[in-house]
Amino acid sequence: SQTIHQWPATLVQPVGSPLSLECTVEGTSNPNLYWYRQAAGRGLQLLFYSVGIGQISSEVPQNLSASRPQDRQFILSSKKLLLSDSGFYLCAWSPLGGGKYNEQFFGPGTRLTVL
Amino acid sequence: RKEVEQDPGPFNVPEGATVAFNCTYSNSASQSFFWYRQDCRKEPKLLMSVYSSGNEDGRFTAQLNRASQYISLLIRDSKLSDSATYLCVVNVRTGNQFYFGTGTSLTVIP
Numbered sequence: 001s002q003t004i005h006q007w008p009a010t011l012v013q014p015v016g017s018p019l020s021l022e023c024t025v026e027g028t029s030n031p032n033l034y035w036y037r038q039a040a041g042r043g044l045q046l047l048f049y050s051v052g053i054g055q056i057s058s059e060v061p062q063n064l065s066a067s068r069p070q071d072r073q074f075i076l077s078s079k080k081l082l083l084s085d086s087g088f089y090l091c092a093w094s095p096l097g098g099g100k101y102n103e104q105f106f107g108p109g110t111r112l113t114v115l
Numbered sequence: 116r117k118e119v120e121q122d123p124g125p126f127n128v129p130e131g132a133t134v135a136f137n138c139t140y141s142n143s144a145s146q147s148f149f150w151y152r153q154d155c156r157k158e159p160k161l162l163m164s165v166y167s168s169g170n171e172d173g174r175f176t177a178q179l180n181r182a183s184q185y186i187s188l189l190i191r192d193s194k195l196s197d198s199a200t201y202l203c204v205v206n207v208r209t210g211n212q213f214y215f216g217t218g219t220s221l222t223v224i225p
Contacts, residue, residue, distance in 0.1 A: 034213070043217035044159070044202075090158055094213075102147045102206050104213055106158040 002027035006091050006107035013114055019064075019078040021110050023091030026072065031093040033074040034104070035066055038088040050074060051096065086114045116141050121203050121216035129224050132193050136219045138203030139185045145214075147206035148179055150188045152199045153218065159202055162188075193223045 003026045013019060025031050035047040046059045048066035056066050063082060067075045074091055091107040121138045128134045140148075148165035163170065165177040165186050176189040186203055203216040 036215075044215040046213065049212075088156075103149065103161050103164060104204070104206075105161065109158045111156070 002093070002105065004091060004093055004105060004107040006089075006110055008110060009108065010111045011113070013081050013112065015083055015114055016080050019076070019081050019085070019112070021076040021089055021091075021112075023074040023076075023107055024072055025074075025093045028072070028093070028095065030071060030096040032096055033068060034092040034094075035074065035076050036090040036092065038090065040087070044090065047076070081114045083114050086112055088112075118142060118214035119203055119205055119216040121219050123217060123219060125220040125222060127222045127224055128193055130193055130195060132223075133189065133191045134193060134221065135190075136188045136201055136203075136221075137185055138187070138216050139183075140203075140205045140214070141184070142205070142207050142214075143184065145184075145205040145207050148177075148186050149204040149206075150175075150177060150186075151202040151204055151215075153202055154199050159215075162201070190221075193221075195223050195225060198222045 005024050032051050034049045036044045037047055038044050048056055048058055050056050050068045053068050053071055064078050089110045092104045094104040119140050126134055150162040151159040152162045153159040163172050163177050165179045167179055169178045174191045178187045190197055198221055200218040200220050202218045204213055206213050
């Protein structure tokens with residue numbers, strides 16, 4: 001069966017510090033991978049998605065970046081965090097090509113607080 | 116206009132009640148539809164996919180109306196454990212875009 005891991009679970013960082021969040025998927029090959037952010041009391045905002053190694057699509061302009069160095073690894077980074085980067089960061093995967101109904105599955109998330 | 120719109124609620128219902136949520140989507144090219152459940156401070160979890168002919172999973176029934184571009188979720192015989200936020204999600208296959216509603220909050224009261 002497939003599992004998705006994210007770490008760390010929680011993170012408190014000062015403004016201006018760098019960020020690196022990691023996500024890995026097990027039990028599947030060539031997944032589509034996604035990074036979302038959910039601000040307090042708000043909906044999910046798609047940040048990046050990837051359909052393959054080195055292929056990253058960005059949805060919103062921001063000071064975040066993403067990389068996919070390996071098939072089942074997705075990394076979210078920032079060189080300098082802003083207060084507005086605080087939120088709940090969720091990694092998700094879906095089968096490449098959509099599978100039967102193209103469901104998307106989420107990792108446990110990283111709760112980031114920027115002070 | 117938002118891709119997906121939901122009534123945020125909150126819906127406060129007694130145990131045993133039947134409750135229905137609706138969701139509208141704007142992109143007629145949307146191909147797949149889902150309901151997710153999100154507990155407080157947790158990740159969203161897939162509740163059920165929504166099939167064109169409608170589908171049922173125990174106490175939960177999902178319906179899709181392509182002509183009117185809306186999706187519904189019906190929960191019968193509500194349990195305390197059903198308290199959560201329910202997210203409507205649509206997928207437009209081009210670019211593998213998933214669009215989430217902001218969620219509808221449900222509290223089931225003893």
